[in-house]
Amino acid sequence: xxxxxxxxxxxxxxxxxxxxxxxxxxxxxxxxxxxxxxxxxxxxxxxxxxxxxxxxxxxxxxxxxxxxxxxxxxxxxxxxxxxxxxxxxxxxxxxxxxxxxxxxxxxxxxxxxxxxxxxxxxxxxxxxxxxxxxxxxxxxxxxxxxxxxxxxxxxxxxxxxxxxxxxxxxxxxxxxxxxxxxxxxxxxxxxxxxxxxxxxxxxxxxxxxxxxxxxxxxxxxxxxxxxxxxxxxxxxxxxxxxxxxxxxxxxxxxxxxxxxxxxxxxxxxxxxxxxxxxxxxxxxxxxxxxxxxxxxxxxxxxxxxxxxxxxx
Ligand SMILES: Nc1ncnc2c1ncn2[C@@H]1O[C@H](COP(=O)(O)OP(=O)(O)O)[C@@H](O)[C@H]1O
Ligand SMILES: [Mg+2]
Numbered sequence: 001x002x003x004x005x006x007x008x009x010x011x012x013x014x015x016x017x018x019x020x021x022x023x024x025x026x027x028x029x030x031x032x033x034x035x036x037x038x039x040x041x042x043x044x045x046x047x048x049x050x051x052x053x054x055x056x057x058x059x060x061x062x063x064x065x066x067x068x069x070x071x072x073x074x075x076x077x078x079x080x081x082x083x084x085x086x087x088x089x090x091x092x093x094x095x096x097x098x099x100x101x102x103x104x105x106x107x108x109x110x111x112x113x114x115x116x117x118x119x120x121x122x123x124x125x126x127x128x129x130x131x132x133x134x135x136x137x138x139x140x141x142x143x144x145x146x147x148x149x150x151x152x153x154x155x156x157x158x159x160x161x162x163x164x165x166x167x168x169x170x171x172x173x174x175x176x177x178x179x180x181x182x183x184x185x186x187x188x189x190x191x192x193x194x195x196x197x198x199x200x201x202x203x204x205x206x207x208x209x210x211x212x213x214x215x216x217x218x219x220x221x222x223x224x225x226x227x228x229x230x231x232x233x234x235x236x237x238x239x240x241x242x243x244x245x246x247x248x249x250x251x252x253x254x255x256x257x258x259x260x261x262x263x264x265x266x267x268x269x270x271x272x273x274x275x276x277x278x279x280x281x282x283x284x285x286x287x288x289x290x291x292x293x294x295x296x297x298x299x300x301x302x303x304x305x306x307x308x309x310x311x312x
Pocket of ligand 1: 027032050051052053054055056057058059
């Protein structure tokens, strides 16, 4: 890759790291991405959520300058796509869904290969590698072939290769797919650290629980952005109203929670002794608790009375 162009004057000061304006991508007659627009502030985490085939990867490929939009354009790290693809590529990191690693090569060999692509000299490469190796806990496996590694380690290796050149913006396409809970948590810790260090992170995921960490979430469906807001606002503005959650004590049969149906709530989730329902009353606060010892004692006395074991 040749040296990137210098940033156009005035654009470095813009608060947005990514700005998309009416991005469209059509494959034949099929609209994979349909007029997608958004703006992402520097150093923030943007969570891009949508079911399979909704257009997430296609949007990322357009933002990375790897796929030409049918219509619309974007500005990424101060440079335009289409137009300044080469400058964009030098300023972004892209971890694709397929983890572009060479399975027959070791971690170290993959890192050297990635450094070559970005024309990083040996001294810089070694110092970057030392930092990332320690942070991503890759040292113990550095000489192992990628094909022999667990998904979690492969994913951290792919991240390492995609951020070796110190990008301003990082695109992570389903980085935690197939990764166990513990490794997902570690990965999100790294994502948050990157953002705290000023890197803008654009991440897609199927797991909505981890999207709680995003500053802004975009929901895409059928190529169209159907919602774009912070997790807090998305929850607060949700059309379905509030959720009332009833969690029974351990071992409580879920039938014990049936009385909540009398409250005219619409049950949404049933999972063992745990129920969640829609409600339009924010003051509703339901708690199911174990009886007190006093209640237990009184119950026992009443039962004995009913059975005629004691004379009142
Ligand atoms: N190169 C292509 N040619 C034709 N259709 C494509 C191509 N790339 C993606 N698509 C289609 O575009 C839609 C969106 O794909 P994609 O962006 O990969 O979705 P996601 O990443 O959200 O799962 C899908 O229906 C997919 O089959
Ligand atoms: Mg995808």
